Amino acid sequence: MPLATIEWVGGVDGCIRLIDQTLLPTELKYVNCDDTKSIWHAIKTLMVRGAPAIGIAGAMGVVLGAKAIGTDEVDVFLRELNKVVGYLGSSRPTAVNLFWGISRMEHTAHANKGKTVKQIKELLLQEAIKIQNEDKIICRKIGENGAGFITDGVGALTHCNAGGLATADYGTALAVFFKAKEQGKQFKVYADETRPLLQGSRLTAWELMQAEIDVTLICDNMAAHVMKLGKIQCVVVGADRIAANGDTANKIGTYGVSILAKEHGIPFYVAAPVSTFDLSIKSGSEIPIEERSPEEVTNGFGKRTAPEGVKVFNPAFDVTPAKNITAIITEKGVIHKPSPESVQAVLGRRV
């Protein structure tokens, strides 16, 4: 059972408790956030990260924001809550789950505007916890739907971290491995370290080792060579936002891995909850790509490793076109050969 990345502690006057993922794997430290500013900062600086987890963090952040609104008038409360939602949404632009989480919270508040502010605050807390519990069920279901792609003796490659730390519980890409392991399968995972912030080495390798899955760490630029050596039979990654046609934004480097997989005839799977889909956009070209600080590249680990004043380009995500994706594994089922039609067919299903 993975550690809880994020949880709500106490009642409506409580706080968010989360693992500071920037300190892993050398230090396991829990941090309490009891106002919107601190959770905004935690999202921005990647103390909490992973598309589903920041959806939950955003939802719980709305509860923190609600707590601080000191009025009994529902109209005033809703107006203030609207500002909270806007503020939290400014923390990270690419992962759609953040917007999905905070919008759902906003909707809950408005749907209950006939009730008292105190009652709405209670309902908001219930909704945030519901989002988290739903995510746990979703992660398990993604694992079940994807584990069939892992067969005995395969080597699988993953990029970045789409594990328990990135979700409420079990992960998306890593859920596939966790489930395959529970099924008693023997397989190896290669984890791309994932520059600049090394989520692959710091988080994925750590989670897989804890689950006693055979994991080997490589630098991102070694993936092609490892594929050529015949060590990889499938790639499984997570997603931060998926367009209506199946184009998928995920951690920078994912697009390159999809090209390498195609070159070597290796299937490429994306594992993601339905909440990662943004059907309001037709293709990946409409997804905004967050650019982050140059210091993540030049001063990665407390030591300067590039010349002073060097220009840096540091996009946090890239977009893998649907044509490079063999299938998208969701909690509602597997979308083979993603297209507007195949996406719609699976997303339209009832769970």
Place this chain on the structure above:
Amino acid sequence: MPLATIEWVGGVDGCIRLIDQTLLPTELKYVNCDDTKSIWHAIKTLMVRGAPAIGIAGAMGVVLGAKAIGTDEVDVFLRELNKVVGYLGSSRPTAVNLFWGISRMEHTAHANKGKTVKQIKELLLQEAIKIQNEDKIICRKIGENGAGFITDGVGALTHCNAGGLATADYGTALAVFFKAKEQGKQFKVYADETRPLLQGSRLTAWELMQAEIDVTLICDNMAAHVMKLGKIQCVVVGADRIAANGDTANKIGTYGVSILAKEHGIPFYVAAPVSTFDLSIKSGSEIPIEERSPEEVTNGFGKRTAPEGVKVFNPAFDVTPAKNITAIITEKGVIHKPSPESVQAVLGRRV
């Protein structure tokens, strides 16, 4: 004019003075090596690196070895020198220039066995300095032969460091950029940082900035995204060993870049001196690939960034097949569409 990476100081009783490249760009420190053990260590730990530069380091290392042989008997001297050559050759297995450099020195000694030991020692020093001077001329010639591929307004990508620090003077891949700059062309270079040891960020970015060339640093896994954005019109890299058919071993990650270039319709150039060719091997599958310490990946920045006990695969090189290479730029001319025939045609030329 680039800094001298490596030089011989004094006469036959002198020593090698080199820049400790592991400390760049934050510290410019010169180190003296006055015995074979210290130069072996400098090659092994990448204080001096880059295929041509370690060819020179190896040749100068033979002079250090000769200095320490305390006999006047030529037969004994040559036997001892043979051991020196074997020892120096064990420092790094992939770059052929090392073997080329030390073999040439051994040949010089044997060709002069009618002379006294003192005279042979003098001739060895002259030969090592000749190798270095030849390399300077070769670098300039590679730059001239390749600069035509850089046209006004292009963006070029390079991987690892094949600049002045990797050679006697001007570089191989970077010679192309230095020459194009001298010709007054306007262009941009994107430098892959090149994990695990960051030669791209530490050395290439530094050298290009010193030459006032517009350089932007990216992580290795960003190259595909940058290509998709239309920012790259050519790739230029160096080489550590080239087989008779044009298959090219270079820094790990180069093979992946060649696939990404092909996918985006971008020409891919290798710039390397003739001494990098190993015509004794037919194809890249015969090139031994050095594996280096896991700590380069797990403790790369002076700080542990991966779980204790994690398995690591750390190959230092990969092989780019000739079919992914648009042309190889040598001092003797450009080998278009590398093949056994086109390689032979250019290498057979007189300079």
